[in-house]
Structure formats: structure tokens, C-alpha cells
Amino acid sequence: MTKTIAFANQEGGVGKTTTTVNIARAAITDHGFKVLVVDADPQGNATKVLAPKHQGTQTCSLATVLDKSNSSPISDAIRASEWANLDVVPAGGDDLANAAQSLVTIKAGRESRLKKAIADISDQYDLILIDCPRVWTSCLSTRSLQQTPLVVVAELGQFALDGLDRLLDTVEIIQQYTNPELTIAAAIVNGVQKTKRMGHWMNELQGALINLPAPVPLLSPPVQRASFIAAAQESGRGLDPWGTVKARVLHQTYADYLTSILHSIDNGENRNDAEV
Numbered sequence: 157m158t159k160t161i162a163f164a165n166q167e168g169g170v171g172k173t174t175t176t177v178n179i180a181r182a183a184i185t186d187h188g189f190k191v192l193v194v195d196a197d198p199q200g201n202a203t204k205v206l207a208p209k210h211q212g213t214q215t216c217s218l219a220t221v222l223d224k225s226n227s228s229p230i231s232d233a234i235r236a237s238e239w240a241n242l243d244v245v246p247a248g249g250d251d252l253a254n255a256a257q258s259l260v261t262i263k264a265g266r267e268s269r270l271k272k273a274i275a276d277i278s279d280q281y282d283l284i285l286i287d288c289p290r291v292w293t294s295c296l297s298t299r300s301l302q303q304t305p306l307v308v309v310a311e312l313g314q315f316a317l318d319g320l321d322r323l324l325d326t327v328e329i330i331q332q333y334t335n336p337e338l339t340i341a342a343a344i345v346n347g348v349q350k351t352k353r354m355g356h357w358m359n360e361l362q363g364a365l366i367n368l369p370a371p372v373p374l375l376s377p378p379v380q381r382a383s384f385i386a387a388a389q390e391s392g393r394g395l396d397p398w399g400t401v402k403a404r405v406l407h408q409t410y411a412d413y414l415t416s417i418l419h420s421i422d423n424g425e426n427r428n429d430a431e432v
């Protein structure tokens with residue numbers, strides 16, 4: 157069964173794209189999966205890293221798939237990435253922001269466009285990863301992510317955790333009013349710097365996640381802030397061929413994260429089956 161996972165946080169620059177890209181890499185190299193990354197952020201950073209030839213406005217992209225007047229099948233928007241067994245649906249630059257905006261004015265079916273589009277091609281992949289935008293527009297949130305587990309990517313510190321609180325509140329509101337099936341499969345901490353307060357903030361985060369109505373597993377170890385992570389991403393290379401022990405170890409951490417996320421999703425599905 158194909159799994160779809162969306163990486164989310166309402167804050168920008170916390171590591172959503174970094175996590176999406178490195179988990180995609182571990183999925184193809186260590187898990188032997190065929191993977192599709194859907195770049196749902198008009199900034200197009202996942203596309204820049206994975207399929208740089210296809211960044212910016214495109215004849216076919218997620219923008220044209222979601223466009224209400226000119227919608228094309230998602231299969232037309234799929235592009236081969238620079239890595240074997242990994243395809244990308246480019247965001248389509250500003251067109252994606254415009255398409256999302258235009259969908260606000262139509263009523264029927266606007267929330268389900270992304271979900272339907274993904275369902276059309278899901279049997280071609282083992283894993284589909286959605287790199288979410290910072291701002292959730294109507295077509296990229298609520299029902300469009302129905303039954304798609306979220307993985308929250310968070311930083312530590314007061315401001316970061318305030319932001320996370322806002323995200324968890326949003327998820328709760330979505331669960332209550334529009335999409336009771338929205339679940340958070342796991343949380344990943346990114347960009348940790350070793351300071352005296354780090355342990356304190358990890359405990360705060362752990363407490364917040366455990367006290368949710370549906371407790372969310374916090375994956376460990378957290379990802380440290382390290383220049384090689386940004387450098388590998390900027391050059392479109394995976395951490396496994398980067399050539400340092402630290403990069404190789406981190407690559408393995410992402411592979412282990414994926415194992416834990418898939419486990420958490422399976423547990424959630426089994427729980428839901430038992431409740432029926």
C-alpha cells in the first residue's frame with residue numbers, strides 16, 4: 157500500500173524541505189522505495205534541490221494540476237529527479253500561489269483536488285512525500301490532506317514552540333470541524349544547537365506532544381544544526397555520498413525516522429480499524 161506523508165509547520169525556515177529531501181533520499185537508498193515528492197510550496201525549494209531543471213513556472217506543475225480553469229492530470233506534471241527512483245511534481249512557482257488563490261472562489265471539490273490528483277498516480281509509488289508551504293491555503297489543507305498523516309518538523313526555543321502550539325491548535329480545529337481523519341504521525345526536531353537550555357526545550361516539546369488527545373511520538377535523536385546539511389542540500393546531493401562520517405550517520409538517522417513514521421502510521425491505521 158502506498159503511503160503518503162506531509163511535512164508541515166506554519167513557520168518557515170524550520171527544516172520542512174530539508175527533512176522531506178533527506179527522508180526521500182533514505183527512502184530510495186535504504187528502504188528501496190520508488191518515491192514521489194510533491195512540491196506544494198510556491199517557493200519551490202524541494203524542486204530546486206531535486207529537479208533544478210524544472211523549477212519556476214512550468215507548462216505542467218502542481219499549479220496546473222490544481223488550476224480550476226486549466227487543470228491537467230498530475231501524470232503530466234511528474235518529472236524525473238536527479239536521483240534514480242525519485243520523481244518530483246514541481247510546484248510551478250507563483251502559479252501555484254495563484255492557483256491556490258483561485259480555488260478559494262470555487263465551491264464544489266476545491267479541497268479534494270490535491271487528494272484526487274494524488275490518488276490517480278499513487279499505485280506507481282511506494283511512498284509519496286508532500287513538502288507543505290508555510291501558509292496553508294484552502295486547497296493545500298483541510299480535506300486535501302484527508303487521511304494523509306502529517307509529520308511536524310519543529311525547532312526548539314520559546315518562539316519555535318509558540319509556533320508549534322499554533323500549528324497544533326490549527327490541527328485540532330481542522331480535526332473538529334472539517335477533517336476528523338487528520339493525524340500527526342510524528343514530530344522531528346531540526347536545527348538543534350548544543351546549549352544549556354536544549355534539554356529544557358526538548359522536555360517542553362515532549363510534554364506538549366504527550367499531552368495531546370492523540371499523543372505524538374517525538375523521533376530521536378534530533379537533527380543538529382550543521383553547515384554540511386545546508387551545503388549538501390544546496391548542491392543537490394544526498395547525505396550518504398557526502399563523504400563524512402557525520403553525514404553518513406545523519407543519513408542513517410533519516411532512514412530510521414522513516415521506519416518509525418511508517419510504524420506510527422500503521423499503528424494509527426490499525427487503531428482506526430479496531431474502532432470501526
Ligand SMILES: Nc1ncnc2c1ncn2[C@@H]1O[C@H](COP(=O)(O)OP(=O)(O)O)[C@@H](O)[C@H]1O
Pocket residue numbers: 167168169170171172173174175201346347348379380381382383385386387389390
Ligand atoms: N539542521 C540544519 N543545519 C543547517 N542548516 C539547515 C538545517 N536545516 C535546514 N537548514 C537550512 O536552513 C534553510 C531553511 O531550511 P528549509 O528546510 O528550507 O526550511 P522550510 O522548508 O521549513 O522553510 C535552508 O537553507 C536549509 O539548507
Ligand SMILES: [Mg+2]
Pocket residue numbers: 172173174197201202287
Ligand atoms: Mg520549504
